[in-house]
Amino acid sequence: MTGCYRTRKMKTNRRVAAHPVSGKKAGTVLAISGWILLSAVMAALPVKAWGQASPLYQKCLLCHGRPGFKKLMPDGKVLELFVNKSELEHSIHSKLHCTDCHADVMEIPHLKVPGKVNCYRCHYKDNPNGAKPANEFFQSVHGKLVTENDPKAPHCQDCHGGHNVQKVDSPLSTVNHQNVAYTCGKCHKPQYDNYIQSIHGTALLDRHIKSAPTCTTCHGKHLILQPDNPESSIYPLNVINVCSKCHENKELIRKYNIPGGRISTYKESYHGVADEFGSVRVANCSSCHRAHLILPESDPRSSINKANLAKTCGKCHQNANVNFTKGKIHVNYKSKSNGILYYIGMFFEILTMSTLTLLFIHILLDLFRRYRSGEIRGKNKRGE
Amino acid sequence: MEDKYKTTKEKIAEELQKYALDTLPEREEKGLDEKTQRLVRDEANEGLDAFFNVKIKNIHKIIKKQHALKIKLDKKQEWQKDTYQRFNIYFRIQHMMLFSSVIILIITGLPIKFPNSPISKFMMSIMGGISTQGILHRIGAVLLIGFYVFHTLYTIFNRDGRRDFVQLLPKPKDIKDIFQMIKYFFGFAKDKPKFDRFSYIEKFDYWAVYWGGIVMVGSGLIMWFHNIALSYFPKYVYDIAREAHSDEALLATLTIVIWHFYNVHFNPSRFPGSLVWWHGKLTKEQMIDEHPLEYERILKGKEGKND
Numbered sequence: 015m016t017g018c019y020r021t022r023k024m025k026t027n028r029r030v031a032a033h034p035v036s037g038k039k040a041g042t043v044l045a046i047s048g049w050i051l052l053s054a055v056m057a058a059l060p061v062k063a064w065g066q067a068s069p070l071y072q073k074c075l076l077c078h079g080r081p082g083f084k085k086l087m088p089d090g091k092v093l094e095l096f097v098n099k100s101e102l103e104h105s106i107h108s109k110l111h112c113t114d115c116h117a118d119v120m121e122i123p124h125l126k127v128p129g130k131v132n133c134y135r136c137h138y139k140d141n142p143n144g145a146k147p148a149n150e151f152f153q154s155v156h157g158k159l160v161t162e163n164d165p166k167a168p169h170c171q172d173c174h175g176g177h178n179v180q181k182v183d184s185p186l187s188t189v190n191h192q193n194v195a196y197t198c199g200k201c202h203k204p205q206y207d208n209y210i211q212s213i214h215g216t217a218l219l220d221r222h223i224k225s226a227p228t229c230t231t232c233h234g235k236h237l238i239l240q241p242d243n244p245e246s247s248i249y250p251l252n253v254i255n256v257c258s259k260c261h262e263n264k265e266l267i268r269k270y271n272i273p274g275g276r277i278s279t280y281k282e283s284y285h286g287v288a289d290e291f292g293s294v295r296v297a298n299c300s301s302c303h304r305a306h307l308i309l310p311e312s313d314p315r316s317s318i319n320k321a322n323l324a325k326t327c328g329k330c331h332q333n334a335n336v337n338f339t340k341g342k343i344h345v346n347y348k349s350k351s352n353g354i355l356y357y358i359g360m361f362f363e364i365l366t367m368s369t370l371t372l373l374f375i376h377i378l379l380d381l382f383r384r385y386r387s388g389e390i391r392g393k394n395k396r397g398e
Numbered sequence: 399m400e401d402k403y404k405t406t407k408e409k410i411a412e413e414l415q416k417y418a419l420d421t422l423p424e425r426e427e428k429g430l431d432e433k434t435q436r437l438v439r440d441e442a443n444e445g446l447d448a449f450f451n452v453k454i455k456n457i458h459k460i461i462k463k464q465h466a467l468k469i470k471l472d473k474k475q476e477w478q479k480d481t482y483q484r485f486n487i488y489f490r491i492q493h494m495m496l497f498s499s500v501i502i503l504i505i506t507g508l509p510i511k512f513p514n515s516p517i518s519k520f521m522m523s524i525m526g527g528i529s530t531q532g533i534l535h536r537i538g539a540v541l542l543i544g545f546y547v548f549h550t551l552y553t554i555f556n557r558d559g560r561r562d563f564v565q566l567l568p569k570p571k572d573i574k575d576i577f578q579m580i581k582y583f584f585g586f587a588k589d590k591p592k593f594d595r596f597s598y599i600e601k602f603d604y605w606a607v608y609w610g611g612i613v614m615v616g617s618g619l620i621m622w623f624h625n626i627a628l629s630y631f632p633k634y635v636y637d638i639a640r641e642a643h644s645d646e647a648l649l650a651t652l653t654i655v656i657w658h659f660y661n662v663h664f665n666p667s668r669f670p671g672s673l674v675w676w677h678g679k680l681t682k683e684q685m686i687d688e689h690p691l692e693y694e695r696i697l698k699g700k701e702g703k704n705d
Contacts, residue, residue, distance in 0.1 A: 340632030362645030379583035
């Protein structure tokens with residue numbers, strides 16, 4: 015990127031240095047003098063001014079580069095019009111002209127207020143340079159609001175940033191795994207507030223565990239759908255798939271000491287069975303653990319803390335009281351730690367096995383006798 | 399039947415001959431000579447043959463039909479005379495309540511026990527989802543509880559019920575019978591053990607249903623009214639109920655499908671099943687074969703026929 019400016023700069027300098035030199039040495043002289051001049055200019059420039067002379071933004075930045083450049087709109091709002099130059103230079107779009115995006119600016123100074131930037135000019139569906147998600151975006155709850163011309167609807171630049179668009183991997187990107195929660199929180203404030211308190215939020219933002227989930231881990235990136243849409247990743251029947259991505263991942267469970275067997279025990283419970291058969295009413299993970307303010311059992315704010323459990327269960331179960339806390343919720347019927355439950359299971363196992371073995375032996379002996387007496391071979395009972 | 403046919407034929411032949419002979423004097427009076435008389439007699443015989451040639455089949459059919467009907471009636475009377483009312487109407491109604499509820503409960507319950515099996519998903523989609531399944535399972539449960547209530551009342555207030563309950567109590571003889579049966583299976587004993595009104599097989603079935611009923615109805619009610627149950631009991635009681643319900647269900651299903659179905663449907667002397675559950679009767683032969691002691695008792699008139 016910066017290399018790009020340098021070439022242009024060299025060209026400019028060369029033009030300044032050009033004077034008629036004829037002969038074979040003309041090229042060499044030109045190169046040497048150019049080089050000397052360039053070095054001189056570079057040495058003369060303050061370090062901070064790198065890129066200052068970028069002709070790409072130069073014209074626009076004459077006005078927009080001034081800090082505090084703003085305009086009072088007819089509706090009384092103040093429109094910030096300052097553009098941070100360094101932001102532009104470090105963005106992924108640093109090679110572009112201002113008018114590549116602000117395509118409706120035809121003259122400088124422009125008289126009209128430019129419209130919203132339309133990213134689909136470049137990032138259309140079949141563009142090999144990426145932007146495949148554009149299609150997904152228009153199916154999402156955000157994209158649908160955009161097509162309905164909702165003034166509050168988020169456009170690409172609302173999440174990805176306007177002048178400071180960065181690659182997702184870059185820590186400067188607004189949609190980086192670490193930053194995306196803040197970006198979503200700009201509109202979804204209550205959810206953000208809950209998230210940053212939750213175990214997921216503290217793990218990611220405070221303890222910098224990169225495997226910890228952020229908004230997009232559960233809600234999806236571009237194809238964000240409402241919870242009542244059956245295709246949504248957080249539709250009641252799909253919530254378990256979202257959670258099991260990490261909570262059934264043995265590597266993560268071992269690495270971060272996450273309690274294991276949560277998904278399998280849920281699937282064994284009646285809640286899990288009903289969920290398996292498509293009941294939307296039944297409790298899924300987020301019904302008890304909450305969607306955003308997910309906290310460990312030990313935390314007194316947690317919905318699954320023993321003190322709050324009766325209230326949490328009481329959302330569905332009338333008369334829920336302290337009895338709900340006596341006994342495990344995620345019951346592993348085959349674990350010895352369950353005490354009486356384990357022995358009852360074992361008792362029935364032994365009872366079933368032994369009873370059926372004896373009955374089966376009785377049947378086989380009966381058939382054996384009947385065969386010997388010829389009853390099975392087409393003779394009557396007395397073997398005649 | 400051949401005899402009857404022959405006798406009828408002969409009777410008709412006799413009658414016709416008699417007619418020919420009776421009318422002979424008249425014809426003689428008309429002045430017919432001996433030659434003519436013989437001719438007339440031959441004609442009569444020929445007519446008889448011709449008559450039979452035409453009518454023989456129909457007569458045969460009619461006689462056959464009437465006779466078959468009579469045999470059937472005789473047989474029925476004979477069968478009725480020699481059958482024994484083993485189960486009264488209350489007993490049969492109880493059995494029908496039990497098997498219909500158990501069939502409903504097994505069909506609707508097993509998909510919950512094995513939620514990951516494709517058959518379960520198919521069954522659940524046929525039933526129309528888990529909420530319908532829940533309603534159907536509870537209908538089955540009500541029927542089953544109704545059966546247990548009916549049976550308890552029957553055992554207390556009905557004379558046959560009281561007698562059957564006493565007869566169903568396990569006795570030392572049952573253990574002897576089991577050993578005798580094992581000997582019989584291996585050919586060390588020539589005869590099967592002599593059973594009274596209920597063999598040890600039937601006693602096992604009865605007490606299995608008794609035990610199963612207590613477990614299933616008890617745990618089922620805890621799960622049905624879990625909100626009430628959990629306001630009195632801690633949650634692990636619910637978990638125990640669920641575990642017991644699920645395990646006992648499997649045990650009961652397997653016992654019914656393997657053991658009971660073998661004893662009443664798939665064993666060679668019963669296949670494909672009898673109608674005793676419908677009319678409750680056993681023939682004399684069946685009584686002697688399966689419940690000789692009871693039969694003897696009935697013959698002695700100690701108990702008399704119970705119907």
